[in-house]
Structures are given as structure tokens and as C-alpha cells.
Amino acid sequence: xxxxxxxxxxxxxxxxxxxxxxxxxxxxxxxxxxxxxxxxxxxxxxxxxxxxxxxxxxxxxxxxxxxxxxxxxxxxxxxxxxxxxxxxxxxxxxxxxxxxxxxxxxxxxxxxxxxxxxxxxxxxxxxxxxxxxxxxxxxxxxxxxxxxxxxxxxxxxxxxxxxxxxxxxxxxxxxxxxxxxxxxxxxxxxxxxxxxxxxxxxxxxxxxxxxxxxxxxxxxxxxxxxxxxxxxxxxxxxxxxxxxxxxxxxxxxxxxxxxxxxxxxxxxxxxxxxxxxxxxxxxxxxxxxxxxxxxxxxxxxxxxxxxxxxxxxxxxx
Amino acid sequence: xxxxxxxxxxxxxxxxxxxxxxxxxxxxxxxxxxxxxxxxxxxxxxxxxxxxxxxxxxxxxxxxxxxxxxxxxxxxxxxxxxxxxxxxxxxxxxxxxxxxxxxxxxxxxxxxxxxxxxxxxxxxxxxxxxxxxxxxxxxxxxxxxxxxxxxxxxxxxxxxxxxxxxxxxxxxxxxxxxxxxxxxxxxxxxxxxxxxxxxxxxxxxxxxxxxxxxxxxxxxxxxxxxxxxxxxxxxxxxxxxxxxxxxxxxxxxxxxxxxxxxxxxxxxxxxxxxxxxxxxxxxxxxxxxxxxxxxxxxx
Numbered sequence: 001x002x003x004x005x006x007x008x009x010x011x012x013x014x015x016x017x018x019x020x021x022x023x024x025x026x027x028x029x030x031x032x033x034x035x036x037x038x039x040x041x042x043x044x045x046x047x048x049x050x051x052x053x054x055x056x057x058x059x060x061x062x063x064x065x066x067x068x069x070x071x072x073x074x075x076x077x078x079x080x081x082x083x084x085x086x087x088x089x090x091x092x093x094x095x096x097x098x099x100x101x102x103x104x105x106x107x108x109x110x111x112x113x114x115x116x117x118x119x120x121x122x123x124x125x126x127x128x129x130x131x132x133x134x135x136x137x138x139x140x141x142x143x144x145x146x147x148x149x150x151x152x153x154x155x156x157x158x159x160x161x162x163x164x165x166x167x168x169x170x171x172x173x174x175x176x177x178x179x180x181x182x183x184x185x186x187x188x189x190x191x192x193x194x195x196x197x198x199x200x201x202x203x204x205x206x207x208x209x210x211x212x213x214x215x216x217x218x219x220x221x222x223x224x225x226x227x228x229x230x231x232x233x234x235x236x237x238x239x240x241x242x243x244x245x246x247x248x249x250x251x252x253x254x255x256x257x258x259x260x261x262x263x264x265x266x267x268x269x270x271x272x273x274x275x276x277x278x279x280x281x282x283x284x285x286x287x288x289x290x291x292x293x294x295x296x297x298x299x300x301x302x303x304x305x306x307x308x309x310x311x312x313x314x315x316x317x
Numbered sequence: 318x319x320x321x322x323x324x325x326x327x328x329x330x331x332x333x334x335x336x337x338x339x340x341x342x343x344x345x346x347x348x349x350x351x352x353x354x355x356x357x358x359x360x361x362x363x364x365x366x367x368x369x370x371x372x373x374x375x376x377x378x379x380x381x382x383x384x385x386x387x388x389x390x391x392x393x394x395x396x397x398x399x400x401x402x403x404x405x406x407x408x409x410x411x412x413x414x415x416x417x418x419x420x421x422x423x424x425x426x427x428x429x430x431x432x433x434x435x436x437x438x439x440x441x442x443x444x445x446x447x448x449x450x451x452x453x454x455x456x457x458x459x460x461x462x463x464x465x466x467x468x469x470x471x472x473x474x475x476x477x478x479x480x481x482x483x484x485x486x487x488x489x490x491x492x493x494x495x496x497x498x499x500x501x502x503x504x505x506x507x508x509x510x511x512x513x514x515x516x517x518x519x520x521x522x523x524x525x526x527x528x529x530x531x532x533x534x535x536x537x538x539x540x541x542x543x544x545x546x547x548x549x550x551x552x553x554x555x556x557x558x559x560x561x562x563x564x565x566x567x568x569x570x571x572x573x574x575x576x577x578x579x580x581x582x583x584x585x586x587x588x589x590x591x592x593x594x595x596x597x598x599x600x601x602x603x604x605x606x607x608x609x610x611x612x613x614x615x616x
Contacts, residue, residue, distance in 0.1 A: 018450035023462070030466050140604070144597035146547055148554055149570060149589035152578075156585060159578050258457050259551045273458065274555055277465045289462070293453040 004308055012297050019293040020286075024068055027282050033060055034084045034280045058084050060282065071286065081283040085276070090287045094269060098291075100170050100184070101261070101268035105253045107188035112195035113246060119196075120203020120242075121235065127208060135200065142197025147256060151190035151263040158186070168265055187264045191256050195249050202245045207238040240310055247303040254292055341609055348605020354598035362409035371399035373406040373564040382581045392583035394569070400583060404591050406564035411595060413475055414483065414549045414559070419541040422484035426491025427534050431526050433492065434499035435518070445496075448489035456486040460548055464557045479558055483548050491537050498530040532610045539606055543599035550592050566592045 035054045055061040059070070074081055080090040123135040158164055166183045173180040210216065211234050219229045258270035269288060276284040335343075342349035361368050370390075377397030385392045391400035433444040451459070463482035470478045502508065503526070511521050550567030552558030559565035561572075569588035577584060 014446060015449050015453060018446065019453050022450055026462055026466055140600055141593070141597060143600055144543070145593045146550055146567075146589065146596075148551065149585075149592065152570065152585050153589065156578055156582055160582070252455050254455065256455070256457070258455075258461070259554060262555065274461065274557075277461055278557070280465075285462070289454070289458060292455055292458060296453050296455070 001308065005305060008301055008304055012301060015297055016290075016294060020072065020290060021068070023286055023289045024071070025064075027280070027285055028064060030280055034058070034282065035060070037280055038085070060084075071283075075290075080287045083276075083281055083284050085279050085281045085284070090283050093272070093284065094287060094291065097267055097269045097272050099172065100266060101254060101257055101270060103173065103180075104184050104188050104191070104257060104266070104268065105250060107184060108192035108195055108253060109246065109250055111188055111192040112199050112249075115192075115196040116199030116203055117242070120200045121207060121230070123200070123204040124207035124211065125230065132204075135204070139197040139200045139204075142193045142200075145193065146259075147191045147194055148259040148263045150193055151187060151260050154186050154190055155263070166264065170267060183264075184266075187257075187260050187266060190263070191253060191260050194256070195253060198249055199242060199245055203238065203242050206241045207234060210234050210238045213237075240307065243306060244303050247299050247306075250299060252296075254295060341605075345605035345609055348602050348609070351598040351601030351603075351605065354594065355602060358408050358412060358595055358598070361405050362412045365406045365409050369399075369402035369405040371402040373398060373403045374562050375399075382577060382584075384581075385583050391587040392581060394581070394584050395577060400569070400587055403564040403569060404566070404587055407566040407569065407588065407591060408595070410559055410563060410565040411546045411549060411592070414480055415542045415545040415599075417475070418480040418483035418545045418549075419487065419538055421480060422487030422545075423491045423534060423538045423541055425484070426488040426537075427495045427527070427530065428522075429488065430492035430495030431499045431522050431530060434496045434503055435522055435526060437503075441496075444492070448492050451486070451489040454486070456544075456548065457551060459486045460552060461555070461557060464552060469560075476559065479549070479552065482552070483545050486548075487537075487541050487544070491534070491541075494533050494537060495530050498533050499526050502526055502529050536603065536607045536610060539599060539603040543596045543603065546592065546596055546599070 033055070035051055035058065039051065039054075052061070059067065062070075071081065078091075080094075082089050083093055086093065119135050119138070123132045126132050155165060158166070166186050167179060168183075170183065171179045211230075216229060216233055219233050220226075224233075254269070257268055258273055260266075261268045261270040262274070269291075272284070273288050275281075276288065342352075365373075375398065377393070379397065380389070380393050381395060381397045383389055383393040383397075389399050389401065391404060393399055394403070429444060429448075433441045454462075460482045463485055464479060467478035467481065469476050508521065508525060511525050516525075549558055549565070550570075553560075553565045553567030554571045556571060559568050561568065566588040570585060
């Protein structure tokens with residue numbers, strides 16, 4: 001197990017380095033750097049000298065490989081540089097927004113799992129009945145409804161029925177839980193629907209597969225209560241692929257928030273990403289992409305480890 | 318498939334082959350329903366000039382924010398433009414972007430996947446690592462970066478760079494699936510035979526391997542049309558996809574429509590319904606096509 005863990009851990013390094021190189025090069029291929037964009041926005045005449053000093057101040061006049069080395073070595077000592085647009089440390093800019101996004105993501109996950117496990121189980125147990133069809137329509141619709149539109153519909157519904165909209169400013173949950181939740185429950189619902197749909201489908205199909213196994217027939221034949229057959233023999237074995245989906249979707253949820261945060265006007269990392277990518281704020285975009293990619297790769301790694309821990313066949317392959 | 322065994326000596330009459338489309342409709346009724354809706358969308362999008370009752374770009378300041386009525390089935394927006402007509406023209410945008418980007422993404426992905434499997438060794442290794450890197454980006458983050466990077470490049474009313482931005486995140490996924498199918502085929506004797514006959518790499522890849530990975534390719538192609546429509550809507554909503562005044566569903570949801578939540582909810586409801594129904598139809602069709610073409614996945 002230890003060897004497998006180390007092996008997998010080492011495999012993460014080239015992928016992460018690749019992501020770093022790719023995002024670094026892509027950003028610098030963009031037409032117009034941040035200095036040009038900013039002066040363009042401010043208007044008025046600009047001489048080349050001002051542009052040059054500004055570029056020198058931000059360090060984007062250096063050779064590309066030098067900039068890359070600076071950036072990577074900075075990361076190793078926990079220095080992600082300063083935002084080229086606001087001038088504040090990247091790490092502070094992200095930290096203040098990550099709290100919000102992470103909370104929405106976690107709430108959406110809890111919601112999705114709480115809906116998906118019972119629904120997926122019901123659909124599998126009553127396969128091809130009207131319950132199953134209803135649940136499958138719910139699930140396949142969840143894949144079709146865009147989360148940002150669902151968010152707008154939620155706001156619309158709140159507005160027309162209660163004449164109320166969620167608070168617009170973020171309050172941390174430890175300061176005022178009611179106010180915090182009354183703002184963030186809605187976006188969590190909007191992104192959680194799709195999430196629960198994916199998980200419901202997975203739960204249904206894996207449980208169906210497991211219930212066809214020989215050991216389930218054996219359990220039934222020896223007279224085990226159906227409740228125990230499904231609960232102990234069936235669900236336990238069906239949960240592993242479901243955990244995988246939950247894990248992988250969680251990583252993607254952070255990306256999915258990019259659009260939904262706009263609808264609810266949430267100042268999270270998704271909104272930050274859209275702002276910075278259009279401003280060509282290199283340091284911010286690099287840090288955000290690395291954050292999300294690292295997150296995704298680590299979740300992948302943890303899921304693989306879980307698999308190996310629960311299913312020894314994978315380790316010895 | 319059910320295997321039919323006949324007693325020796327008894328002649329077995331081959332059943333009359335049905336038209337494949339009818340065969341599909343009979344075995345997959347939900348998929349057929351999806352296909353019918355897709356056909357409706359196609360007709361609406363293709364003949365938008367005839368179907369739409371109004372010019373989707375025509376401003377009419379006398380009928381701003383009009384509620385749905387017999388004149389304007391889905392009401393009008395803040396500029397007095399007919400929402401129904403814009404939804405119809407939006408179908409044209411969604412289908413064009415959806416099909417072209419899905420075709421581009423799954424086509425490139427399939428070629429990379431087959432080539433990677435065929436050449437194997439170091440090439441395969443390098444290609445797969447690069448695909449891993451692309452997979453580490455959330456779809457929308459990758460698409461947004463590409464859009465910001467490439468800017469706009471309109472050809473005949475369509476932004477080629479937008480299509481490319483939507484296609485790129487599909488490539489690694491298609492490449493992976495197609496590669497694994499192609500790996501199995503590469504082992505088969507007829508590939509060795511083709512190589513022994515002295516055929517070139519390109520001929521073997523395109524003539525001998527590619528036709529045999531068509532099933533996974535088609536499945537992914539239809540599945541990605543739905544994803545492309547959603548992604549186009551998201552990007553347009555963020556203001557980085559299709560831009561005004563072109564009619565696009567995602568774009569109709571952004572900007573002014575949010576300022577008129579209570580006064581003009583139809584501006585929000587109908588374009589979103591259009592996105593959801595289109596994606597729903599493609600998903601239904603895609604799922605059924607998968608069950609039909611590849612019964613191994615059926616659960």
C-alpha cells in the first residue's frame with residue numbers, strides 16, 4: 001500500500017508541472033499584456049517609457065523562462081506574488097474568496113448526497129416501475145438544466161412569492177449563521193441539482209449491478225431479510241463508485257461556480273477568475289488555475305487511494 | 318442480441334431487415350422522442366427566417382417588456398425585441414456552435430486517441446501525459462482561458478475561436494475513450510496483415526482502425542453536443558461567448574434580463590427552457606444511442 005501511495009504521489013508532480021507550464025505559456029500568448037490593457041482603460045496619451053517602467057515594475061519585461069523560474073521558486077516558499085491589477089498579495093485575494101466558494105461547494109455536496117443516495121436506491125429497488133421512471137426523469141433533467149439559469153429561477157421564485165432576495169454581502173458562518181445560510185443556501189441548491197443528478201444515476205446503476213451479483217442471490221437464498229440484503233450486502237458494495245463520482249464532481253464544482261457566482265453576485269473564486277482572466281492579471285490567473293488543478297489532482301489521488309484501500313485487487317494489478 | 322438456434326435440417330427464414338432508424342425507434346422510444354425534438358430544433362433553426370414571426374434584431378421601443386400575448390408569444394425584451402423570434406434564432410446559434418465544436422472536439426480527440434494507441438510506446442506515453450494535463454483543468458476554466466487567449470475570429474457570423482474554445486476541453490476525454498477501444502483493435506490479426514501488406518500508417522489508422530472505433534466515437538459525439546450547448550450558453554452568459562446583437566440563449570439571460578426579474582420574468586424563463594429542453598433532448602438521444610450501439614454499457 002505504501003509503495004502504491006508513493007508511486008501515485010510521484011505521478012502527480014509531472015502533471016502539475018505540465019499544468020504550470022501550459023497556463024504560463026498560454027497567458028503570455030494573449031494579445032496585449034496587463035499594462036497595455038490598464039492604460040487603454042484609463043485612456044489618454046501614454047508614452048512608451050511609462051509602459052516600459054510599468055512592465056519592469058511588474059517583472060514582465062524579463063525573459064519568459066526567467067519569469068517562470070521566479071514564479072515556480074516562489075511557490076515553493078509559499079509566495080504566489082502580488083496581483084498585477086490590485087497590487088495586493090495573490091494569496092490574500094484568493095483566501096478571502098475561497099471561504100465563500102468552498103462553503104457553497106461543501107453545502108452543494110451535502111445536499112446532493114442527501115438527495116442522491118435515497119433516490120438512487122429507490123430507483124434501483126423499484127427498477128422499471130413508475131418510481132424509477134420519475135427518478136430517472138428528475139436525474140436526466142438535472143443534467144440538462146444549466147445551474148446559472150436554475151439560480152435565476154430560484155431568485156425569481158423568492159422574489160415573487162416572498163418579495164425577498166438573498167443578502168448581497170457575505171457574512172462568515174461563525175459570525176452570523178442565519179444570515180450566512182440565507183445567502184448561500186440558494187446557490188448551493190442551484191449547483192447541487194446537477195450534482196445530485198449525476199450521483200443519483202451512478203447510485204442507481206451500481207446498485208443494480210451489485211444486486212445482480214451471485215452473493216446477493218446467496219444471501220437471499222439463505223433467508224436474510226431483504227432490508228439487510230440491500231443495506232449491508234448491496235449498498236456497501238455500491239457506494240465505492242458513488243464516492244468516486246462525488247469526489248470527482250466536487251473538484252469540478254469549483255469550476256461550475258464560475259457562472260453561478262455571477263447570478264447570485266457572490267464574491268467567490270469563480271467570479272475572481274472571470275475578472276482576472278479578462279484583465280490578463282497573470283499572477284492571479286496562474287495561482288487560481290494551479291489551485292483548482294491541484295485540487296482536482298489531489299481529489300483524484302485520494303479517490304484512487306480509497307479504491308485501493310477498499311479493493312485490494314487494484315493494488316496488485 | 319438474442320442468439321437463435323435452429324434444429325438441424327429446419328430452414329430458418331431470416332427476418333426482413335428493418336430500416337435502422339425504425340429499429341432504433343422501436344427499441345429506444347425515449348431516444349426517438351429526443352430525436353424528434355432535435356429535428357424540430359433543426360427545422361426551427363435552419364428555417365428561422367421563415368418560422369420566426371419577427372426580425373430578432375428589430376428594436377421596437379413602443380413594446381418594451383411586453384408580456385406574452387398573441388402578438389408576442391414569449392413577450393418582448395428591454396429593447397422591444399420579440400423573445401420568441403430570438404429563441405428561434407438562438408436555436409440556430411446553439412445548434413451551429415454545438416455541432417461544429419462537438420465535431421471538431423471529438424474528431425481531433427478520436428484521431429489523437431487512435432494514433433496514440435497505434436504508435437504506442439513513447440509517443441503514446443507523451444500524448445497521454447499531455448491529455449492528463451488538459452484533464453486537470455475544469456472544462457469552463459479551460460474554455461474561458463482559450464476564449465480570452467484567442468479573442469474573436471468571426472467567419473460567416475460564427476466565432477471560430479469560440480467553437481475552438483468549446484472543442485478543446487472535449488479532446489482529452491474522447492482521446493482516452495477512443496484510445497482504449499483502439500488498443501484492443503490494434504492487437505487483432507488483420508492489423509498485422511495490413512502492416513505486412515506494406516500499407517502506410519495513415520492508411521491503417523484511417524481505413525482499418527478508425528471505422529472500428531466508430532461506436533464510441535458516435536456516442537461521445539452526441540453526448541458532447543449537449544455539453545457544447547451548455548458551455549456556449551455559459552460563456553455567452555458571462556459575456557465571453559456569442560455577443561450582442563446575435564440571438565443566443567445564454568446571452569439572452571445575461572445583462573438587462575437580470576434587472577427585470579419581477580417586471581419581465583418571461584425574459585428569463587423562455588431562453589432557459591430552450592437550453593434545458595435542447596440539452597435534455599440530446600441527452601435522451603445520446604443515452605439511447607449508447608444503449609443501442611453498445612449494449613455492454615447498458616444497466
